Amino acid sequence: MSHNLIEMLLRSESGEGPPSALASLKQAIEDHGEITDDDRRAAAARSGLPEATVYGISTYYDDFTQVRGDRHLRACTGTACWAARFDAQILELEEGLGLRVGQRSPDATLSLGEAVCLGMCHSAPAYRDGDTVDAGLGALQRLLNGSATEAFEPDWSSVLDRPVLTAAGTFNGLRRALAEMTPDSYLAEVKEANLRGRGGAGFPAGVKWEFARNSPGDQKFIVVNGDEGDPGSYIDKYLMERNPDLLIEGVALAGYAVGATHGLIYARSEYPRSAPALREAIARAHERGDLGDDIYASGFDFQITVEEGAGSYLAGEETALLNSLQGLRATVSVRPPFPAEKGYHELPTVINNVETLCNAPFIAEHGAQAYAGLSPGATPGTKLICLNERFVNPGVFEVRFATTLTEICHGLGGGLKDGHEIKALQIGGPLGGILPGDRLDTLLDFDELAAEGCMVGHGGIVAFDERTNMRELACHLLDFGARESCGKCFPCRIGLQRGLEMVQAPGDLDRDRLEELLETLEVASLCAHGAAMPAPIRSLIAHWPQELGV
């Protein structure tokens, strides 16, 4: 992260907050379908950034690099959409429109792009027409007819009698904390609760909060990572759109514990409904007095603003997210310095995933012991998981940790449709290992999944049925990995491209070379993207060597 560029942003900042280059460029492409040099100059002048910097930003994000016609369509190329039809729908769409992905019609009335992922994994394949996201049966035909409709999203459910995450936020936790607890005593409660991050790494939230609390500085920030980019996951989408009050309460609680008065939520542009839902809920919370100055006459002030991304998986990595939130390229920065010391505006910042923060209200209201009791003998709290379209009952479910995957896949999911069999599951996103269908006795928890080379990750579960070719899956995953690499560190930037070329080439794979490449990625990559993309490939080598061709 360039210190000078941040200084420039701060200097040009007006009272209403940073005039983000992302927002300016987004306006331009929505207005006239592409970004011109005049747009870049205007964005530079407004944001205070150099023209070259804005040029770099405009070449990074999907929302800026895909030219648009009057009507802009996007096909979802996420893993659940792939698992449904193995990309046959993309070819049908291209044929039906007479356009390839990335093209605009000569009269500029129509364009076709892609997005990973639209979060409609329950009804894959999914498409987007303007801001309308359609998915499932008949969606392709409706898109071709110009009659796309908002896709139906199945309701979520919880296995608990008193749901923690799927029940509407009440602000009872914030009320209790502000009335009965000091920031230190609430922080101690969260540490005792051992609330582990739900975004993938599983780092204890209380420890993170304590780092930021102890970092010197009067001004601190809570940043919410709502960039749920993992293909196959739509958990945070549900939380942001269906239960924004619970998230708002959690962010305010984190602010109280850390000593921050400002929270920023970074929502994905691939979810066109998320940012509006959050902004509306924040406005209502202000009206009720759940946010604002002197909340519940406690002396605690807290406000939340929402920023929208511009299409980048890597923006979900915390340092890249900070760059993107400040309107820069979403590339990874070295740590140290850690965000807890030097984050947003180079000030102490906590970055938590959406679901992580949604656990904070329960801990404030009921305490660490009750929280541990939610999943007896396992990781404390509950977990939201989501199932893809292959299942009979796809959707979002709140489960206890250490639930078996059999219970999840067959009990909740009802098994696969039309008598298909589960050949494998990818759990927790594209960086998660792949579990063979005969190991569903594995428990959904951090250590148990790690022992199988898998992870809880984000909690998205994508089932692949018996039609799935594992070599093609390797191509799908590495294509995603290479395309979404931020391009900063050499192993990931070049290594994922070489890995992709290797699996795309016909014939058997040189196993030694492949493993050497995977080790290089794992050890040398700057962030988890390059370091963990090998995990699913290692699973394929271990469980399907013949199909993979090693």
Added chain:
Amino acid sequence: MEVFVDGESVEVEPGATALIATRLAGRTVATLCFDDRTAAFGACRVCLVAIEGAKAPVASCATPCREGMKISTRDERANRIAANVVELVLSELPSPPAPHTELAQVAEQLGIGQPRWTGATHPVDHDVSHPYLVLQRELCISCGRCVRVCDEVQGAFALTATGRGFNSTIAAGLNSGFAASTCVSCGACADTCPTDAITESFLFDIADQAGQGE
């Protein structure tokens, strides 16, 4: 603060990195994205060393020293993986780097000849609009040194990283040629470039003529 490099005691200032410690100990850990005039960047991952107690080799440029830390520059795994990374870098260029460049020297130091990888390379793309500087984009390895010296040393902000993934590269200004950018012709970018992707025009002309003479 005392740390140990290959068993040898070295006294470092607080805040020093493991890479600085290895240099103080007289070791030459290879680097590609490092320029000591700019903040640690951590992109090339070539400066891998082993730290006692760490699970895997780490990038020494981004690893702060701790009291008593034991750094090894001779770790087999660290050196092997660093060599793998440099081999990947060589494989992205359409032609080998000139022998005098830092990249060629690092490759030689790590014992890498012709890369085993085939596959996509960067397309030949020359910008000769500037009176003193030439950009040969096919030689760019996205180490970010030019962008950072232009920002952190010169304060001209004429350069940026562009694109993402394998297609990442650099551009001047709005990418309408170096001459049209806010470049102040200081030459810091050409000075720091480890591959001659940015070089001085007269050196480029000499190399170009030599190339044609072959």
